[in-house]
Amino acid sequence: MSQHICELCGAQAVREERLVDYDYKGRSFSLLQPGIYCDSCGEAVLEPEGLKATRLQLQTEKSKIDGLLTPLEIKRIRRKLKLNQARAGDEFGGGKNAFSRYEQGEVQVPKAVSKLLFVLDHHPELADEIL
Numbered sequence: 034m035s036q037h038i039c040e041l042c043g044a045q046a047v048r049e050e051r052l053v054d055y056d057y058k059g060r061s062f063s064l065l066q067p068g069i070y071c072d073s074c075g076e077a078v079l080e081p082e083g084l085k086a087t088r089l090q091l092q093t094e095k096s097k098i099d100g101l102l103t104p105l106e107i108k109r110i111r112r113k114l115k116l117n118q119a120r121a122g123d124e125f126g127g128g129k130n131a132f133s134r135y136e137q138g139e140v141q142v143p144k145a146v147s148k149l150l151f152v153l154d155h156h157p158e159l160a161d162e163i164l
């Protein structure tokens with residue numbers, strides 16, 4: 034925790050992690066979010082590093098609400114299918130960086146890819162037919 038000046042009101046602000054409430058499609062969840070917080074005006078400044086720190090958790094919560102595989106589930110299933118990230122992007126579409134982005138929570142996995150991976154997770158013998 035360190036001292037900062039609020040960009041909005043000029044009062045003392047602090048850099049720390051706070052529990053921040055998110056609303057997504059009518060559901061709510063909380064994440065411990067690093068940022069610069071001002072108690073005088075309520076301003077929260079989230080820097081790129083702070084957003085990167087919670088990206089994976091945020092995407093995980095959104096994926097659960099959307100009924101999609103979470104980033105960690107995608108990684109687990111990809112490994113189970115013995116595919117590296119580049120090959121998985123080639124097989125399922127999206128390009129060689131697609132799975133890196135899904136697994137780090139940078140981008141939400143397309144619904145069709147999520148459902149296909151779900152099926153292959155439960156019926157890995159089908160992978161031989163399509164990969």
Ligand SMILES: [Zn+2]
Binds near residue numbers: 041073
């Ligand atoms: Zn302020």
